Amino acid sequence: MDETVAEFIKRTILKIPISEMMTVLKAWNFLPENQLQTINFRQRKESVIQHLLLLCEEKCASINDAALLDIVCTQVHRHKKIWDVFRMSKEPGDDVDLFDMNQFKSSFKKVLQRALKNVTVSFRETEENEVWIRVAWGTHYTKPQQYKPTYVVYYPQTPYVFTSSRLTRNITLLGQALTIASKHHEIVKMDLRSRYLDSLKAIAFQQYNQVFEIHNSTLPLQERRLALDSRIIHENRVEKERVQRITQESFGDYPQPQLEFAQYKLETKFKSDVNGGILAERKEPLRCLIKFSSPHLLDALKSLAPAGIADAPLSPLLTCIPKKKMNYFKIRDK
Amino acid sequence: MEPANTLRRDRDKGGVLAHLERLETRVNRSHKQSEELQRAQAAENALGTKIHKLRYLRDKLRAEVKHRQVSRKVKASIANVEPDQIVDTSGKEVLERKLENVKATLQAYRFTGISAKLTSRGVCVCINTAFEGNLLESYFVDLVIQKPLWIHQHSVPIFIPLEEIAAKYLQTDIQHFLFSLCEYLNAYSGRKYQADRLQSDFAAFLTGPLQRNSLCNLLSFTYKLDPRDQSSPFCARLLYKDLTTTLPADVTVTYQGTEALSTSMEEQRASHETLFCTKPLHQVFASFARKGEELDTSLAS
Numbered sequence: 001m002d003e004t005v006a007e008f009i010k011r012t013i014l015k016i017p018i019s020e021m022m023t024v025l026k027a028w029n030f031l032p033e034n035q036l037q038t039i040n041f042r043q044r045k046e047s048v049i050q051h052l053l054l055l056c057e058e059k060c061a062s063i064n065d066a067a068l069l070d071i072v073c074t075q076v077h078r079h080k081k082i083w084d085v086f087r088m089s090k091e092p093g094d095d096v097d098l099f100d101m102n103q104f105k106s107s108f109k110k111v112l113q114r115a116l117k118n119v120t121v122s123f124r125e126t127e128e129n130e131v132w133i134r135v136a137w138g139t140h141y142t143k144p145q146q147y148k149p150t151y152v153v154y155y156p157q158t159p160y161v162f163t164s165s166r167l168t169r170n171i172t173l174l175g176q177a178l179t180i181a182s183k184h185h186e187i188v189k190m191d192l193r194s195r196y197l198d199s200l201k202a203i204a205f206q207q208y209n210q211v212f213e214i215h216n217s218t219l220p221l222q223e224r225r226l227a228l229d230s231r232i233i234h235e236n237r238v239e240k241e242r243v244q245r246i247t248q249e250s251f252g253d254y255p256q257p258q259l260e261f262a263q264y265k266l267e268t269k270f271k272s273d274v275n276g277g278i279l280a281e282r283k284e285p286l287r288c289l290i291k292f293s294s295p296h297l298l299d300a301l302k303s304l305a306p307a308g309i310a311d312a313p314l315s316p317l318l319t320c321i322p323k324k325k326m327n328y329f330k331i332r333d334k
Numbered sequence: 335m336e337p338a339n340t341l342r343r344d345r346d347k348g349g350v351l352a353h354l355e356r357l358e359t360r361v362n363r364s365h366k367q368s369e370e371l372q373r374a375q376a377a378e379n380a381l382g383t384k385i386h387k388l389r390y391l392r393d394k395l396r397a398e399v400k401h402r403q404v405s406r407k408v409k410a411s412i413a414n415v416e417p418d419q420i421v422d423t424s425g426k427e428v429l430e431r432k433l434e435n436v437k438a439t440l441q442a443y444r445f446t447g448i449s450a451k452l453t454s455r456g457v458c459v460c461i462n463t464a465f466e467g468n469l470l471e472s473y474f475v476d477l478v479i480q481k482p483l484w485i486h487q488h489s490v491p492i493f494i495p496l497e498e499i500a501a502k503y504l505q506t507d508i509q510h511f512l513f514s515l516c517e518y519l520n521a522y523s524g525r526k527y528q529a530d531r532l533q534s535d536f537a538a539f540l541t542g543p544l545q546r547n548s549l550c551n552l553l554s555f556t557y558k559l560d561p562r563d564q565s566s567p568f569c570a571r572l573l574y575k576d577l578t579t580t581l582p583a584d585v586t587v588t589y590q591g592t593e594a595l596s597t598s599m600e601e602q603r604a605s606h607e608t609l610f611c612t613k614p615l616h617q618v619f620a621s622f623a624r625k626g627e628e629l630d631t632s633l634a635s
Contacts, residue, residue, distance in 0.1 A: 008407045013491070082402055096551065096575050097549070097551075098547075098552045098573055098574075098575065099341070099547040099549070099552060100543070100547070100552055100554075101547065102545075127401075129492075132429065155492055155493065155548075156493065156547060157493035157546050157547060158493050158547050158548075159493045159497075160492075205492040206485065206487055206488060207488070207489065207492070208487065208489065209487050230382060249454070249455065252486075252487075281448070290349040323484075
């Protein structure tokens, strides 16, 4: 086993907490079950790693096997990366997408290898019609840099692609490879970014709620009343119910997809009722960046009006985030 | 003696007036008490009569009910019918029966393929797919009726081109949108059903894994008519170019082996190509299975 491969495997395993190690190794499916049983996970981590490296050495692990291990680790800790969303489109007259996985993989690899010669491309398909792609970038003259790979999550026969945003130089090449391999025409970056890949998927595919009203449903979704504790008298009951109703219409009853921030770049002229003031008389638009952050932004926005902090209805700029599939906005004067 | 008398007189005087006052209040009190007593008694009497009246009414109603039951039984025995089957003109039972009918009708709408329910902001459409008489998956689309019409949420699989269909028809012709979506979903369900059946029921014929994609519109597999056969398998590749159909438009069956194909094998190959184009996948393999059985029985006999 190559020294670089051994080092790479060692560093990858080092990042896995002991509690998750068995799950990851089983998912990797490189070392057989009986060998995994022989490992004592109670000892110090260094000893566990030594044992694992020995087993990998015996089985002659290659860089591709190591890359697959890296993919499995990233899948388990997907929220440690920030994901961008891209959207591909076809020409209107294009043929129906007869997606062939093998053809896609070979085509994707070919485009990258033709351009850069030294790349490590690995694929891992999961159950839910998704394929994870790992690309370690090299050049014609340098070996691939295994410690700064790019991950791509693609759902075949859909237009959306999710990439771990570490791309600087190779973004166009990656876009090319994806469009050519998946037989699309164009790829465009969306203004949507988050750590939570599953939430991004829910927003992109508009599937954040799977509970639907059907005619024999016994849940009366409309009959929401304020918590009727008889010891509490709500003074503004009518107003409170109005706020509840509007919040429910804007956000729905279901759990919101998880985003950490929304960013608004303003390039508008400052409007003020009060005459005068330093800001009011500028001819150029005011440049201003507003960023809302939260561990769960949409939940926080949903609770603003019921908590009395903001008026209902909230600004459409805030409520349109899942519908427009954006959390980066540029606002200019019309 | 005088001072004692005057003293007594004084006490008595103050005492007399006070005494008179005391007597007055005593009388007033006793008047009040007797009044209250009278009032209570009157109320008691009134309640008593009320109780009597109510009891009388209750007894009357009980008698009435008994009378009616008896008369109904009598009528039933005359008409030779169970008492329960007599049409009861009471409104409640009629309403209940109507409600049951409506509920059953609504449930039966599932079988038409499309049903819908009004929501607070629009309508939630439920598309129930089916293939060859088998009821398959259901999908929902929640539409918000505003200008412009938009899809709030849905359970359509991500690889069905919902956005495309919506872009074409949603604003101009909702019916067309729904029927088009229905076509796509039913066709997808049908193709998926065929692929699933092939994998589960006819795995014995396959010599390798079935390769399929999300839309089940490209299927690739290798198969042998007779698993015990030593010859090379056939390789079939089915392309469903039209996403609204459940039969492939393009089928290629090739022979995997290096040796040349005998004429009978060539005929088989060509006939298989036609079969896959014209009949659903699992039915083709079912016919292979039947032919195999016939061959076995004819050989055995």
